[in-house]
Amino acid sequence: MASDTLPIILITNDDGITAPGIRGLVDAVKGLGQVVVVAPDKPQSGMGHAITIGVPLRLNQVDIYGDIEAWQTSGTPVDCVKLAVDKVLHRKPDICLSGINHGANHSINVIYSGTMSAAMEASIESIPSIGFSLLDYRFEADFTASKYYVHKIVESLLKTKMNKHLLLNVNIPAVPVEEIMGIKVCRQAYAKYEEDFNERIDPQGKKYYWLTGEFVNFDKGEDTDVWALQHNYVSVVPVQFDLTNYELKKVLQTNWD
Amino acid sequence: MASDTLPIILITNDDGITAPGIRGLVDAVKGLGQVVVVAPDKPQSGMGHAITIGVPLRLNQVDIYGDIEAWQTSGTPVDCVKLAVDKVLHRKPDICLSGINHGANHSINVIYSGTMSAAMEASIESIPSIGFSLLDYRFEADFTASKYYVHKIVESLLKTKMNKHLLLNVNIPAVPVEEIMGIKVCRQAYAKYEEDFNERIDPQGKKYYWLTGEFVNFDKGEDTDVWALQHNYVSVVPVQFDLTNYELKKVLQTNWD
Numbered sequence: 134m135a136s137d138t139l140p141i142i143l144i145t146n147d148d149g150i151t152a153p154g155i156r157g158l159v160d161a162v163k164g165l166g167q168v169v170v171v172a173p174d175k176p177q178s179g180m181g182h183a184i185t186i187g188v189p190l191r192l193n194q195v196d197i198y199g200d201i202e203a204w205q206t207s208g209t210p211v212d213c214v215k216l217a218v219d220k221v222l223h224r225k226p227d228i229c230l231s232g233i234n235h236g237a238n239h240s241i242n243v244i245y246s247g248t249m250s251a252a253m254e255a256s257i258e259s260i261p262s263i264g265f266s267l268l269d270y271r272f273e274a275d276f277t278a279s280k281y282y283v284h285k286i287v288e289s290l291l292k293t294k295m296n297k298h299l300l301l302n303v304n305i306p307a308v309p310v311e312e313i314m315g316i317k318v319c320r321q322a323y324a325k326y327e328e329d330f331n332e333r334i335d336p337q338g339k340k341y342y343w344l345t346g347e348f349v350n351f352d353k354g355e356d357t358d359v360w361a362l363q364h365n366y367v368s369v370v371p372v373q374f375d376l377t378n379y380e381l382k383k384v385l386q387t388n389w390d
Numbered sequence: 391m392a393s394d395t396l397p398i399i400l401i402t403n404d405d406g407i408t409a410p411g412i413r414g415l416v417d418a419v420k421g422l423g424q425v426v427v428v429a430p431d432k433p434q435s436g437m438g439h440a441i442t443i444g445v446p447l448r449l450n451q452v453d454i455y456g457d458i459e460a461w462q463t464s465g466t467p468v469d470c471v472k473l474a475v476d477k478v479l480h481r482k483p484d485i486c487l488s489g490i491n492h493g494a495n496h497s498i499n500v501i502y503s504g505t506m507s508a509a510m511e512a513s514i515e516s517i518p519s520i521g522f523s524l525l526d527y528r529f530e531a532d533f534t535a536s537k538y539y540v541h542k543i544v545e546s547l548l549k550t551k552m553n554k555h556l557l558l559n560v561n562i563p564a565v566p567v568e569e570i571m572g573i574k575v576c577r578q579a580y581a582k583y584e585e586d587f588n589e590r591i592d593p594q595g596k597k598y599y600w601l602t603g604e605f606v607n608f609d610k611g612e613d614t615d616v617w618a619l620q621h622n623y624v625s626v627v628p629v630q631f632d633l634t635n636y637e638l639k640k641v642l643q644t645n646w647d
Contacts, residue, residue, distance in 0.1 A: 184502055189598040215585045220599065241514055243633055245441055257498055257582060289646065316646040320634040325514060328472045341446040342477065371638035376500055377577040381628035389573040
């Protein structure tokens with residue numbers, strides 16, 4: 134099959150181009166299309182939907198995946214998607230995959246996640262897109278089960294006619310593949326980190342603060358991503374970028390009429 | 391009236407604590423409650439929902455608004471809200487206001503906006519919250535009309551029992567107050583910047599890229615924020631942080647059953 138008939142699969146992440154998770158993502162899908170990697174040159178966790186304004190960006194081709202085309206940028210995950218379309222591919226890819234993130238991006242964390250923001254950027258630009266995260270933040274995390282489910286999900290979607298704004302947040306439990314119960318389509322749980330700051334004194338006697346937090350699930354629903362992951366399912370949350378609260382919109386106008 | 395009976399109004403922004411826009415916001419609402427400012431010590435535009443991980447934060451009280459308590463932080467707008475609740479107020483404020491941003495945050499820009507991310511963070515933390523933006527990015531922008539509408543909106547909401555997750559994205563047209571047609575509750579338009587990168591060569595002969603873009607409205611609806619602003623209305627979009635696409639959720643499970 135000539136390479137121009139294969140789907141073009143753009144891959145990015147927020148842990149940086151050298152993270153084992155993005156290598157796992159490349160391995161999982163390289164048989165499914167023409168893979169091109171455009172990823173940050175350093176870790177960008179917690180960058181949310183940040184874009185780089187006021188500072189120029191660098192973009193350099195690098196040889197780290199053998200025969201897979203790869204570029205690193207000085208920008209955020211969102212910058213990577215923009216640069217990939219405009220300066221690397223010179224077209225929209227058929228699908229954009231982000232991850233595999235080292236660490237969970239379920240529940241409210243979809244909003245803070247650089248992994249998901251890259252995927253959301255692609256979706257806004259009419260590119261079907263999926264973010265993948267493994268519930269193990271360690272560098273040496275085992276991506277075996279993740280690779281199996283990434284392949285399964287991407288292969289099945291490439292066989293369908295995807296909506297151009299399709300956007301999925303996929304989280305994978307950190308257990309061996311034989312313990313995974315299957316794939317569950319879920320809603321985003323209302324579960325979040327309850328933040329606290331660890332206050333310390335620097336050598337000059339001035340205060341500084343480290344962000345810390347404890348994960349709390351306020352949502353008892355059995356249709357949430359948190360529930361699915363606790364029960365060893367791969368969670369798939371379909372995500373949208375229209376943030377309008379339509380229920381509130383109905384009742385609000387009367388305040389100012 | 392004793393100050394402990396006044397509502398506590400937390401104010402933050404993404405243009406930094408010295409921006410004229412946040413001063414305009416303080417001026418607009420200082421008669422409505424006990425105002426406390428916790429804002430970034432430098433501009434943070436385009437930071438999206440970024441949080442600071444891996445670097446400690448600074449928090450210092452500063453005297454720039456006379457009798458209004460003000461703190462600057464080294465963090466992002468989202469960090470400011472977290473620090474304000476945990477280390478400044480030691481409680482949730484009654485309302486959180488973010489802005490007034492120098493520049494528009496309508497349509498898809500709600501996702502990239504540091505102004506709106508601070509407001510969204512507050513909403514997630516069960517604090518009713520509003521982001522305000524003026525459609526004039528200049529430092530010397532005229533906030534007269536903005537102050538009038540900020541006061542009107544905040545005063546009216548403080549008289550109601552607000553939902554604890556209330557979150558509004560308010561944009562104000564850059565015209566004199568007498569030309570503003572009123573307040574319109576809207577949905578988020580599907581309108582976005584079509585990005586392009588300006589490619590240049592540095593003195594060492596290496597390429598670098600500046601993000602540029604042209605605003606394009608793909609959404610012909612007359613119920614959108616872009617339509618309202620084009621017709622000189624103040625646009626109010628109610629926003630939610632549950633990003634689940636429930637329509638897609640209904641049809642997706644069959645892919646993997």
